[in-house]
Amino acid sequence: MFDVLLTNAKIVDGANTPWYMGDVGITGDRITAVGNLKGQEAKEIFDLAGRVLAPGFIDVHTHFDLLPFPFSESKYRTSEHRTRQGITTVVVGCCGISVSPMSAERSVQWMDESQSVKDFPEDKWLHFGDYLDDMSRQRMNTNFAAYVGHGALRYSVMGNEAREPSEEELEKMKERLRESMEAGALGMSTGLIYQPGVHAKTAELIALTEVLKETGGVYVSHMRSEGAQWIASVQEVIDICEANKIPGIMHHLKTKNKESGEQVKTVLRMIEEARGRGVDIVFDQYPYQASATTMTVALPLWARSGDQEEILERITNPENRQRLKEGIRQDYGWKNMEEEKAGTDNFL
Incomplete structure (x- = not known):
């Protein structure tokens, strides 16, 4: 007997197959049967009458790092608005901006600059694991996953200094990244148009992503340019992933150049050719023709x-x-x- 039986559903299962009519049986918190379950018993039965039934959507790019915490004044702190859209998992720490890890001497200023949070406790979330543990104790309607922001790593060691890191500083960033990965981070994100990521050279990023190779992480990037240097920026992401044989994701792939037809063809060809060489590189996009960022x-x-x-x-x-x-x-x-x-x- 199932705990819950959903019948007469138009099932879209995410397996790259056409939709099909069927039933889904649930026992506890697990789907235990999919198919024709007519005549099966269950504690609760819901007739979906041809409505679409699909796995929960994963919102792979958000900036909800603080949403469930008291720092956020949003009325949507429980993420109920997300689940009403079918979203069951959100990913935070994108674009190089995560709230952790951080150094005690820079914590207050980082939260002010990156999250507009005033009077932040200087000893809070210095370690990524502390942030994840605290997040898990919040009341949320969705699952969550998090990247380590390269911006946070760099700021914790160097602030916003416009220079290359010393060997000692680079090692300190690698140590904090490794510790964060072991605590449960998905990988490392970069925001290469934002402070302080804008000051990082490719060699720094290749050195840091060596840690992702060790720990099985993914590299995700808000690239350096979506305009004049777009093609070079795409190539940089490919080069970083290829150098360390790690998977990579290009955040919100787009260009601001109106005359971009040939450029788009070039970029898609570059990605296909890289994948043909065995580079696990993909991109995400949002479905609207607008963007927002800081004027700086x-x-x-x-x-x-x-x-x-x-x-x-x-x-x-x-x-x-x-x-x-x-x-x-x-x-x-x-x-x-x-x-x-x-x-x-x-x-x-």
């Missing part, structure tokens, strides 16, 4: 080093105005008036 990503690199006060001082200095304009056009891909107009016409 448009600033040239020289203006983005240091903390928020230092950045504000540079961009409000009248002597830097012309240099800022030139850097934005060059670094962000607005190299001439036509490109600049194509971009700004689409700003909200």
Whole structure:
């Protein structure tokens, strides 16, 4: 006898097969039978009358790292709005931004800069395992999984310094990544247009992802460019994964260039060719034609080093105005008036 029997369902099972009509039997918290279960007994029977029945969706890219905690003022802290959409698992720690691990001396500032949380306890979630344990004790309607953010790793050791790490600093980042992976992280994410990830060279990322090879993790990346350097950014992700033979995911693959038809063909060909060589590389996308991020990503690199006060001082200095304009056009891909107009016409 089943605990629950769902009958007359249009089953979409995620196995890349067409939908089919059938029944699903559940015992405890496990699906124990799928198929024609007519005549089977159950404690509860629900006739779905042809409605779609599918496995829960996994939202592979969210920024809900703090959603179930008191730091969030959202009325959706239990994630009920997610389950009503069929989402049963959310993934956090994307785009290089995770709330842990962190160093005690930088914890308060990191949470202010990355999460806009004031008065954060400096000794909270210094270790990734502490964050996962705390998350598991919250009241949530979904499962969760988490990446370690490269931004958090780098900030914990170097802050927002615009330079390469020393050997000692790199080893410290690797130690914290290894500890986080052993605590249960899925892998490491990067946000290479954000502080402090924007200052990391490819060699740093290849060195860090050696830890993912050791621990069976995945590398996921918000790439360096979705404009003028898009193709080079895609190639960088492929190179990092190929160097250490690790799986990789490109976050929200897209380009902001309106005349992008040939570029899209080139990028898809690059991914197919890499997969043909045995590189386990894929990408995710969102189903709408918009994006949102911080305005600081448009600033040239020289203006983005240091903390928020230092950045504000540079961009409000009248002597830097012309240099800022030139850097934005060059670094962000607005190299001439036509490109600049194509971009700004689409700003909200």
